[in-house]
Amino acid sequence: MSQATAIPAHDPVRQGAHGHAHDDAAAHHHPIYDYDSGPPVDRAKFAIWLFLATEVMFFTGLIGTYLVLRIGTSSWPNPENRLAVPITAANTFLLITSSWTMVRALHAIHNGSQKGLIRWLGCTILGGATFVSVQVFEYLELIHHGSLPSVDIFWSTFYAMTGFHGLHVVVGVIWLIAIWISAVRGKFTPQNYLRVELAGLYWHFVDLVWVLLFTIVYLM
Amino acid sequence: MRDASSTAHAAHAAALHPGLGAPGTVHEIHEHHEIGFLRKYVFSTDHKVIGIQFMFTGLVFFLLGGLMAMAIRWQLAWPWTEMPVVGRVLFPNTGRVISPEFYTMLFTMHGTIMIFFVIIPLLTGAFGNFLIPLMIGAPDMAFPKLNMFGYWAMIPAILCVLMSFALEGGGPAAGWTAYPPLSTIEKAAPGSMHGQTFWLLALTFVGASSMMGAVNYVTTIVKMRAPGLTMMRLPLSIWGLFIAALLQLFALPVLTAASIMQVLDRVLHTGFFTPTNLLVNQMTPESAGAAAGGQPLLWQHLFWFYSHPAVYIMVVPAMGFASDILSTHARKPLFGYKPMVYSIMAIAGLGFIVWGHHMFMSGMNPALGMTFMVSTILIALPSCVKVFNWLATLWGSRIHLTSAMLNALAFVAMFIIGGLSGIWMASTPVDIYIHDTYIVVAHFHYVVFAGSVFAIFGAIYHWFPKMFGRQMNETLGKIHFVGSFIFTNCVFYMMHQIGIAGLMRRTADPYAYDVYAHLQPLNQFISISAFCLFAWQIFFVVNLFHSIFWGKRVGRNPWNACSLEWEAPSPPGHGNFDKKLTVHRGPYEYGTPEVAEDYLPQARSI
Amino acid sequence: MRILLTLLFLALLVLGVWTFTDAHNHAWWLPPNVSSYGGDIDRLFYLILWMVGFFFVLTEGLLVWCVFNFGRKRTTKADFTHGHHKLELVWTAVPGLLLLVITFTQMQTWAKVKFKSNFPDVKPICEVWASQFDWRMRYPGDDGKFGTVDDIENPFEFVVPVNEPILFNLRSRDVIHSFFVPYLRLKQDAMPGMVIPVWFQVEKEGSYDLVCAELCGWGHYKMAGRLKVVSRAAYDAWLKKSKEEMNSNGSEDKS
């Protein structure tokens, strides 16, 4: 069952494991037996997929709530009358583009181009940051015009849906900045860019969710 | 390629030439330097230490939750009478008696603490952490640091839950199910102003802790099994913990989302769960500047979508422990390994489509109720398979009546009772009568206390030698068991009768109604038994602490058990195993004719 | 030791059987049923009681026997077996069938009590309003409409005629409550924001406890009401009287 799997010896997660292994090594002199089994996926990537599964369930809960409430409400206001759809559409396009730049970034490091990685990561971060800023701006506008979450169920759901996604984007941006710093420090090589991949997976997920949210909250 | 030295070389090669892989890497460790107490016992990343941290946290809260149960029982037996001793301290300004507000907080916190701070942490937190790496032959969890954070996420949870009790205005008072609008509109429960909010935050933190744990467990079990240990050679404890982790991964986020929405309803006055034109204390939420137009039923759906799977999270690992303990101490292979595994999967799978059985009376479409009845009754089948396989395991076995075994047997005996009463409630017409009566209370205490908690006791007796290198005192163990068994049934069996008589739960004083007046003597009997049950645990506590320091020292494998954890030293050092493991067979080869002894460990080659 | 522990597990079995056979002597049992469909519910209750009772005795009995017989000290090894296909099939199929039986016997009664399609076609006799922590019954006045000036508000007491199908609308003013009359085997949550029609028919005059079965706040335990079942004649008289009271009050207000 436990088949041979190629694990880069410098895979961050395993280093974490070993790092502490060395710390508490005290009394014991025997080697530490660390086997590999299951599908030939790196542990960290496997875990990220699990994590994304939980995220899917989280947003299922939110979006489910939204749909139930919306269907259950006889006169749901038309989003176009309440929200600046064109601006957000542009914003959506920006976020999708940032997904594309993320792909470029991975490509770059895969082909050994440190510069490419740094540049494309930079673009992705910029895209994400701009997206959030536009959303914050949108919020300020709405609140300025008295459209608070406590006004009615439309606004309650609107802020909850977009807000939680916004938080995810913020987390993503911070994560990408961390990656970017390591990239500048030249931490990644064509053999070793797992951390870039992990952040990428999360980033694509966040974008995907937004496409969904945009459709049901703004367009439907 | 499998023996230590060559893999070691592979590892070094890998280190030298990045990208080169190694099948099961081995790391020679040579440097010696002592590490401080804090790093070793408090901020530890060692799964064994974290497991034991979870265990004691859980036990302390068990004590707390138990005390609350005693207060509940006092009120139900002698309503509005002065509590001896504690009354003076606790309620000076209510004339030393439990106030109705306080009673609601009591069972709310009792339920919350017992489920989220006792059973789940003990099963998945304590034993999940301690057992998983050991039973699959791994040196630690896949992500030790994440594991540590998993435990430390419990701290804010604990603070929140304790604060919610202490805060001015008092603790949460909407039941552990926190149904809105009672839970969302502060005026509806004047007691729980910030209490409810902190309660929700506590749940969210516990959730975070469980998520980190679950990701870690699943990854570890899938990716770090010893050579030859196929999934179908895993001990059932691991299967139980594995499935429970999956349940948490897919169910918990929904509760998290729901709890956060309820927090928003309370703090930002959104209207997710607030219907239009309510009139609470002569005031509508709208006029108080809150949004409305939401649906209270929605919360129930979201809550039970998690909390039904949660009840199986609370039993599936227990089933696993019971299976291992039964087989080991009966010196006989577990009967029907595959059906046992598949039935766990079935229980978990069906567990996702039965949540509506908590809502039969809620006003949910009765046709929907009928479909939920079908799926719920269906779920009795896999449990049935398990019960009969346990019995078949015992048939023709050589039972050693150790404390661990006794508790495992009790688990089977009493899980049956709890499960069977589930059928009553699953059938919608009968549930019309018994919903929210004490039959429900009897039901879930039988599965959760008489079931899971006894399995946990059994697991503690069984794996204590591995945890501390010493054995718990058998005599004390048996005394503890006999008393607990008797009193548990005195307490919870009689609750069926009270429930059948129609007494509804969550009532501070039922005797005002002439339907219920005659039930007081029975309730007093239950309460006295409950006090005895509680007092009897002293034998466990003494045994536990005494054995940690002065228990009989034991070797690696005191029970002559087959699974991998017994290959490691007791207690295992850092990295758990001091030899390379290769697994040749399943975990239950007891009484095999292949060898002279009556057991053949998984890792022994013949 | 073995004997003692066997007896311990046996005691559980005995306790189980004893309580369920003897409880009614102590009135720790179903209160008398007075509703038209309560009888069906009780029958289903007993059907399931017998079925699970059978499995209770069977499984616990086996357990006791195993502890007694295989708990003996023996020098030989245990039977070495990993399972048995036919047995697995048996104890999946047999309970499976029984469970199917249970399922289908339930549906009809459930539909009878809760499905709107099976409701008696009578006009709602009254609106039952639940609120922290009391019950208010609102009968329509002569206009037969709810929520008009001539409505009759009757706190605490829910008066209905005997031997007639009664339909009423259950509503909540604030939080969730639950309309529970043990003698009727009837329970239904009152969900704020929803109007839930409920029906029953009482076959015995008398006044029965109406309790709130869903946690609704600190006063939940004392949210009492009464279901007063009287003859048709008495009911009409009561209605007439209360209407007059209503009007007289009204006129006083005017003057």
Ligand code: HEA
């Ligand atoms: C460990 C926890 C646990 C477990 C395992 C279960 C198991 C089951 N539960 Fe339980 N349940 C709870 C914890 C649990 N429950 C809690 C905490 C509540 C209350 C929540 C609240 O409101 O506060 C609750 C409430 C609850 C309700 C709602 C009652 C109400 O509020 O009106 C229902 C209704 O269907 C139900 C059904 C079942 C069923 C059918 C099973 C089945 O899985 C049982 C299957 C097992 C058996 C059937 C026994 C073994 C089988 C045999 C011996 C074979 C032969 C048997 C037959 C052929 C019938 N449970």
Ligand code: HEA
């Ligand atoms: C999940 C686990 C669990 C456990 C273990 C228990 C244990 C007990 N419960 Fe509880 N209970 C619930 C979950 C649980 N309960 C839930 C979910 C509710 C519903 C709440 C609601 O309605 O919202 C409830 C409600 C509930 C009610 C109904 C209240 C009401 O509706 O009005 C009652 C009444 O008797 C009750 C009683 C008891 C009793 C007597 C025990 C006894 O078994 C307790 C005995 C205690 C001990 C044995 C602890 C001893 C301590 C140790 C052994 C640890 C040693 C310590 C160290 C080593 C440091 N419980």
Ligand code: CUA
């Ligand atoms: Cu109203 Cu409980």
Ligand SMILES: [Cu+2]
């Ligand atoms: Cu359930």
